[in-house]
Amino acid sequence: MKLASLKSGRDGRLVVVSNDLTRATDATHIAPTLQAALDRWELFCGALSDLAEGLAHGSVPAFRFHEHDCASPLPRAYQWLDGSAYVNHVELVRKSRGAELPESFWTDPLMYQGTSDANIGPRDPVRVASLDYGVDCEAEIAVITGDVPAGATREQGLAAIRLVMLVNDVSLRNLIPAELAKGFGFLHSKPPSAFSPVAVTPDELGDAWRDGKLHLPLMTAINGHVFGQPEAGEEMTFDFGTLIAHAAKTRPLSAGTIVGSGTVSNRDPDGSPGRPVGEGGRGYSCIAELRMVETLREGKPRTSFLGFGDTVRIEMRDRKGHSIFGAIENRLEPAV
Amino acid sequence: MKLASLKSGRDGRLVVVSNDLTRATDATHIAPTLQAALDRWELFCGALSDLAEGLAHGSVPAFRFHEHDCASPLPRAYQWLDGSAYVNHVELVRKSRGAELPESFWTDPLMYQGTSDANIGPRDPVRVASLDYGVDCEAEIAVITGDVPAGATREQGLAAIRLVMLVNDVSLRNLIPAELAKGFGFLHSKPPSAFSPVAVTPDELGDAWRDGKLHLPLMTAINGHVFGQPEAGEEMTFDFGTLIAHAAKTRPLSAGTIVGSGTVSNRDPDGSPGRPVGEGGRGYSCIAELRMVETLREGKPRTSFLGFGDTVRIEMRDRKGHSIFGAIENRLEPAV
Numbered sequence: 001m002k003l004a005s006l007k008s009g010r011d012g013r014l015v016v017v018s019n020d021l022t023r024a025t026d027a028t029h030i031a032p033t034l035q036a037a038l039d040r041w042e043l044f045c046g047a048l049s050d051l052a053e054g055l056a057h058g059s060v061p062a063f064r065f066h067e068h069d070c071a072s073p074l075p076r077a078y079q080w081l082d083g084s085a086y087v088n089h090v091e092l093v094r095k096s097r098g099a100e101l102p103e104s105f106w107t108d109p110l111m112y113q114g115t116s117d118a119n120i121g122p123r124d125p126v127r128v129a130s131l132d133y134g135v136d137c138e139a140e141i142a143v144i145t146g147d148v149p150a151g152a153t154r155e156q157g158l159a160a161i162r163l164v165m166l167v168n169d170v171s172l173r174n175l176i177p178a179e180l181a182k183g184f185g186f187l188h189s190k191p192p193s194a195f196s197p198v199a200v201t202p203d204e205l206g207d208a209w210r211d212g213k214l215h216l217p218l219m220t221a222i223n224g225h226v227f228g229q230p231e232a233g234e235e236m237t238f239d240f241g242t243l244i245a246h247a248a249k250t251r252p253l254s255a256g257t258i259v260g261s262g263t264v265s266n267r268d269p270d271g272s273p274g275r276p277v278g279e280g281g282r283g284y285s286c287i288a289e290l291r292m293v294e295t296l297r298e299g300k301p302r303t304s305f306l307g308f309g310d311t312v313r314i315e316m317r318d319r320k321g322h323s324i325f326g327a328i329e330n331r332l333e334p335a336v
Numbered sequence: 337m338k339l340a341s342l343k344s345g346r347d348g349r350l351v352v353v354s355n356d357l358t359r360a361t362d363a364t365h366i367a368p369t370l371q372a373a374l375d376r377w378e379l380f381c382g383a384l385s386d387l388a389e390g391l392a393h394g395s396v397p398a399f400r401f402h403e404h405d406c407a408s409p410l411p412r413a414y415q416w417l418d419g420s421a422y423v424n425h426v427e428l429v430r431k432s433r434g435a436e437l438p439e440s441f442w443t444d445p446l447m448y449q450g451t452s453d454a455n456i457g458p459r460d461p462v463r464v465a466s467l468d469y470g471v472d473c474e475a476e477i478a479v480i481t482g483d484v485p486a487g488a489t490r491e492q493g494l495a496a497i498r499l500v501m502l503v504n505d506v507s508l509r510n511l512i513p514a515e516l517a518k519g520f521g522f523l524h525s526k527p528p529s530a531f532s533p534v535a536v537t538p539d540e541l542g543d544a545w546r547d548g549k550l551h552l553p554l555m556t557a558i559n560g561h562v563f564g565q566p567e568a569g570e571e572m573t574f575d576f577g578t579l580i581a582h583a584a585k586t587r588p589l590s591a592g593t594i595v596g597s598g599t600v601s602n603r604d605p606d607g608s609p610g611r612p613v614g615e616g617g618r619g620y621s622c623i624a625e626l627r628m629v630e631t632l633r634e635g636k637p638r639t640s641f642l643g644f645g646d647t648v649r650i651e652m653r654d655r656k657g658h659s660i661f662g663a664i665e666n667r668l669e670p671a672v
Contacts, residue, residue: 010375010590039346076414076590077414078412078413078414078452078453079451079452079453081523102518105518108518110518110519110520111520111523112449112520112521112523113448113449113450113451113521113522113523114449115415115449115587116414116415117414117415117589117590117592117593118587118588118589118590127486128586129486129487129586133586150463150465150527150671151465151671172586175586180519180520182438182441182444182446183446183516183521184446184447184448184516184521184522185448185449185519185520185521185522186449186520186521187417187447187448187449187583188585188586189586191486191586191587192587192588247523249524250464250465250469250508250511250524250525250527251451251454251527251528252454252528253453253454254346254412254453254454256453257453335486335487
């Protein structure tokens with residue numbers, strides 16, 4: 001089942017979307033919003049699933065689905081916890097700050113609580129007041145959970161995954177060092193994120209969804225050029241069940257909590273930092289990684305962070321080449 | 337106007353409460369929940385205000401108001417940003433960790449993004465899995481904002497304050513050092529918070545609300561004994577307008593965002609750390625401060641963190657001795 005929230009008010013209007021993302025049908029008679037559906041998932045899930053089947057068979061009224069009509073699946077969410085499951089990314093970012101990677105980072109997930117009260121629409125601009133902030137993208141996978149009790153196990157975490165989607169976790173790189181030095185984590189340096197037009201149930205992913213990971217390449221393009229296509233199922237040190245259990249160690253997670261994977265990242269087969277796409281590598285899901293690789297090789301970064309007018313596109317295709325979640329496409333624009 | 341959310345479903349049921357907290361009247365015909373009222377405050381505020389007046393004059397149906405029937409005013413909120421406006425508290429906590437206070441902390445507010453998807457009811461137990469976590473309270477003031485644009489000024493921040501309330505920011509002290517050392521801020525060490533039964537509009541506070549601060553003592557009692565009664569309007573280095581502007585530097589804040597003051601804290605008049613209530617001082621709003629003062633004086637802390645069965649009560653009275661927000665009263669219980 002594929003679900004989306006068409007732009008409408010603060011919480012969007014729930015629709016079921018066809019598998020090929022071309023058609024949709026109104027689902028507001030079942031639940032007005034995705035949050036409402038998640039609040040009583042056990043009650044509504046069957047009816048939404050029936051609607052998806054009706055849409056597939058042409059037996060329910062349908063209309064043309066346009067990704068740019070979408071808000072993020074949860075236009076505002078009660079909780080957004082972003083992990084750093086690809087420790088290769090963490091190691092590179094640390095190196096670029098001249099910081100060591102503690103050994104514990106391979107066993108104890110990094111995770112922060114982010115802002116999710118005003119998620120950016122998948123095709124809406126990202127607006128910032130100044131390019132001095134060092135604006136970067138981070139392409140990630142995320143899951144939306146049902147209710148998870150405090151102290152949940154990995155298995156309970158896996159069972160609580162309702163939907164899977166993509167994220168562009170906008171990052172203001174030049175604000176990060178000073179902010180983290182204050183000791184309380186990200187605030188200014190992690191403004192709102194954008195999520196993919198469509199969120200899908202795990203069964204929709206077939207055998208690409210296994211072991212709590214999504215085994216497909218995640219494509220990031222900047223201004224139409226492929227920037228990265230790392231395999232999201234490889235080198236994910238912590239699977240989503242582990243990330244959810246980590247999040248829930250001392251708190252329950254309410255239905256509609258979003259848990260992110262952190263920037264998807266691969267090394268080269270020889271263990272060295274991955275090469276750019278143009279050099280036969282799998283590339284990157286954020287500019288900071290490329291800058292780090294440049295620094296390691298050439299002594300300083302060569303690639304700039306995003307400028308006004310630059311566009312980041314994030315998408316994942318199945319093994320047949322079909323877009324699963326629709327595309328995030330955010331243009332960087334000055335704050336109005 | 338005083339508003340509360342009676343326990344009902346995930347978001348409570350909106351009621352208007354009488355000034356003396358003895359009676360309430362249903363407000364769900366205006367807006368079903370406090371979040372719904374905040375979403376369209378300009379539209380609903382007048383009708384809610386009329387209802388409050390009707391309640392005061394006995395011209396609307398009323399029922400007996402019981403604080404223990406309340407959920408937190410926002411049982412789940414889209415954003416909770418907790419500042420550290422009482423830098424004295426920050427300085428003491430840092431000292432207790434053997435860390436210096438950077439000079440910039442007097443001009444650049446500390447703030448973190450916390451969990452608010454499952455706020456604890458004002459009279460509900462706080463549940464933790466282990467006392468080894470070092471369970472502490474933090475008595476604070478908080479405001480609920482309307483929509484605030486990114487880049488808002490202090491004045492826009494002040495104008496966006498819709499409601500004021502109290503918080504018990506539950507803190508797991510023994511988890512904090514290792515978590516902050518990871519660099520991404522609080523996660524496990526800041527489980528859900530409890531808010532006061534009632535949230536009030538700033539005009540309800542009279543001249544105690546001025547300069548973006550609440551000029552009244554905040555009372556904390558542990559197991560029935562007064563533990564602290566610091567003046568919340570004194571030594572608040574950053575007023576709520578400044579805290580909101582800080583929060584909104586790179587992001588908009590959606591209606592229903594909660595911004596906290598951080599632990600209310602006073603020094604002694606001579607500038608030394610405040611003395612306990614029993615020694616003629618104003619006491620503390622968290623146990624960690626007392627332990628720090630003990631460490632400074634006696635070489636080590638003498639007072640334990642909370643044990644199972646211990647009860648923390650947080651309340652604020654006006655100059656006539658009347659409770660403004662009702663009382664938070666949380667008993668510490670083992671996780672079930």
